[in-house]
């Protein structure tokens with residue numbers, strides 16, 4: 001029977017993740033600065049888009065664990081365990097995989113969206129408990145109109161192109177990692193002791209039995225970028241952002257584009 005064991009001293013950070021986490025922080029900041037220059041309807045305590053269907057890369061999951069620190073990582077993990085029965089979106093492909101399939105003129109796999117996804121387990125009193133490190137999928141859910149009034153987020157075509165480009169770059173940065181639903185990614189990272197905190201508790205057998213046995217199948221290997229999904233008419237306007245993103249990637253040697 002497997003027992004809980006420590007992987008290392010609780011205080012020691014996982015330094016090999018640091019350059020990639022720093023690059024991810026810069027990418028988040030670049031996006032926030034860009035998007036905050038527009039007038040948005042999104043406000044604190046408006047959590048209409050905070051469902052459990054949020055998706056992210058493994059690097060983004062590591063950033064959440066790094067933010068939680070050794071003390072809060074355990075309760076965070078158990079919140080995820082308690083959410084495994086909730087219906088949630090579990091993607092069938094990553095953004096870069098979709099882009100590759102398009103360039104190969106192949107049909108992408110069909111995505112299944114749950115009718116009523118539950119509330120995100122990281123939402124507390126209508127406020128995100130990990131707001132500074134919320135994944136890009138949450139950051140990019142912006143709207144120029146109050147969603148509550150219109151029933152959905154309003155984004156123009158250029159914002160959608162910008163969002164897709166950032167998703168592709170974030171996947172490129174973590175191209176040796178994986179992607180999936182928030183719950184599945186955070187469970188997998190913790191299950192393998194692969195958060196940004198040393199001293200992770202490896203799951204004992206009863207905890208392991210609560211983790212979906214198909215967890216591995218629910219996660220998707222990330223892919224490098226084969227083609228950026230930027231329509232011709234957006235290319236000139238998006239170029240300054242793209243140049244800055246490339247610069248950030250090139251300064252994160254272990255994760256930069258080949």
Ligand code: SF4
Nearest residue numbers: 050120122123128138
């Ligand atoms: S992680 Fe935070 S911002 Fe994202 S859906 Fe959950 S509560 Fe909302």
